[in-house]
Amino acid sequence: MTETTVTIDRLGHRGDGIAPGPVFVPLTLPGEVVAGEITGDRIEVPKIVTPSPDRVRPPCTHFKTCGGCALMQASDDFVAGWKAGVIATALAAHDLTAPIRPTATSPARARRRATLSGRRTKKGALVGFHARRSDTIVPLTECHLLAPPLFALLPVLVEITQLGGSRSATLSFALTLSETGIDCAVTGGKPLDGPLRAALPRFRDRIARLTWGDEPVYAEAAPTLTMGKARVTPPPGAFLQATAEGEAALRAAVTEALAGATRLADLFAGCGTFALPLAGAVPVHAVEGDATLLAALGHATRHAQGLRPVTTEVRDLFRNPILAEDLSRFDGIVIDPPRAGAEAQTAQIAKAQVPRIAMVSCNPVTFARDAALLTAAGYRLNWVQPVDQFRWSPHVELAASLSLPHLTGE
Numbered sequence: 001m002t003e004t005t006v007t008i009d010r011l012g013h014r015g016d017g018i019a020p021g022p023v024f025v026p027l028t029l030p031g032e033v034v035a036g037e038i039t040g041d042r043i044e045v046p047k048i049v050t051p052s053p054d055r056v057r058p059p060c061t062h063f064k065t066c067g068g069c070a071l072m073q074a075s076d077d078f079v080a081g082w083k084a085g086v087i088a089t090a091l092a093a094h095d096l097t098a099p100i101r102p103t104a105t106s107p108a109r110a111r112r113r114a115t116l117s118g119r120r121t122k123k124g125a126l127v128g129f130h131a132r133r134s135d136t137i138v139p140l141t142e143c144h145l146l147a148p149p150l151f152a153l154l155p156v157l158v159e160i161t162q163l164g165g166s167r168s169a170t171l172s173f174a175l176t177l178s179e180t181g182i183d184c185a186v187t188g189g190k191p192l193d194g195p196l197r198a199a200l201p202r203f204r205d206r207i208a209r210l211t212w213g214d215e216p217v218y219a220e221a222a223p224t225l226t227m228g229k230a231r232v233t234p235p236p237g238a239f240l241q242a243t244a245e246g247e248a249a250l251r252a253a254v255t256e257a258l259a260g261a262t263r264l265a266d267l268f269a270g271c272g273t274f275a276l277p278l279a280g281a282v283p284v285h286a287v288e289g290d291a292t293l294l295a296a297l298g299h300a301t302r303h304a305q306g307l308r309p310v311t312t313e314v315r316d317l318f319r320n321p322i323l324a325e326d327l328s329r330f331d332g333i334v335i336d337p338p339r340a341g342a343e344a345q346t347a348q349i350a351k352a353q354v355p356r357i358a359m360v361s362c363n364p365v366t367f368a369r370d371a372a373l374l375t376a377a378g379y380r381l382n383w384v385q386p387v388d389q390f391r392w393s394p395h396v397e398l399a400a401s402l403s404l405p406h407l408t409g410e
């Protein structure tokens with residue numbers, strides 16, 4: 001075995017250190033000198049020869065193997081700065097700059113939404129996150145990501161895997177911690193036959209709603225979440241912001257960016273994370289491609305007191321963006337697309353010249369591309385707020401304020 005020594009230049013988008021070559025080295029930091037055997041283009045098990053001053057002792061014993069976290073070797077300050085740097089680099093690729101605010105990082109053990117995997121074994125079952133770059137499941141004796149009630153559910157998930165899993169397939173548990181209990185949507189399991197259907201309701205006191213594939217097993221206690229003055233029951237496995245703290249940081253940024261607007265549109269609205277709190281003050285038109293999410297939003301609206309009017313529209317905003325002439329009735333828009341961004345829709349917003357825009361994004365590259373469409377049409381990029389609700393992961397999320405100074409007078 002020949003050992004090679006390399007110096008890490010930078011971190012890649014998956015959080016791996018990258019040395020000239022390129023050679024990818026997990027669990028390392030820029031400036032570190034590391035040694036190890038190169039296989040392909042990777043040093044999988046590096047020895048740290050010269051550690052970075054930003055290196056910290058990882059708080060979790062599973063860090064070396066578990067794929068749930070990639071950046072636990074780095075200080076919080078380093079990760080926050082690195083995430084802000086990823087945004088600045090994406091903006092610079094479009095010749096954009098903006099004040100980037102300090103990263104709002106969610107605390108440890110705050111994830112209220114997570115997907116865990118389960119597989120039956122000869123002796124029982126394993127439940128946890130996948131190992132790094134592997135199909136193996138790492139069973140967890142501790143976890144610094146999951147909210148404590150989700151971590152405490154692991155023994156129940158092991159039992160469910162024994163009942164409904166197999167040794168050849170991996171079960172997937174989409175978990176959401178709501179204000180009224182845990183929502184658990186299971187996929188990849190055995191068919192929901194009579195014995196399994198009869199066995200699963202025994203978990204009623206630990207899981208508020210259990211769904212197997214597309215089939216509800218039981219749902220007496222509807223999982224609900226407060227959004228502004230409304231209470232929402234999201235459909236099983238629904239998109240929700242991953243931490244309550246992350247959601248609050250995004251909501252505060254969106255509210256600030258849209259201050260002064262009186263007629264709002266929420267595009268890619270989900271089940272109302274932004275639309276419902278904003279509707280406490282002004283009318284909102286919520287547009288979303290997933291009819292089940294929008295039905296949950298509509299139901300919450302009808303049962304809430306003191307909201308301004310909320311209208312909903314199921315629409316594929318990639319194929320059928322709202323056209324500029326129909327957007328001009330709004331004076332503020334929040335847009336929160338999936339990773340692909342919203343190029344076609346943003347082009348229409350640029351054309352419509354809606355005065356205030358709050359952009360929310362989980363992908364700085366598509367965010368910068370779409371923001372550039374707006375700045376080319378006269379918008380000013382006022383600020384960017386990085387929000388880190390995927391702690392210790394390389395995910396970068398943000399909210400940003402754009403406006404037309406000649407229309408907002410700011």
Ligand SMILES: C[S@@+](CC[C@H](N)C(=O)[O-])C[C@H]1O[C@@H](n2cnc3c(N)ncnc32)[C@H](O)[C@@H]1O
Pocket residue numbers: 239240241268269270271272273274287288289290293315316317318319336337338362
């Ligand atoms: C990042 S989530 C944001 C949801 C919501 N704003 C929130 O914070 O909970 C993106 C949303 O876009 C929706 N979506 C994905 N593709 C879409 C499309 N082509 N047209 C409309 N909505 C779409 C998804 O269903 C999802 O709810």
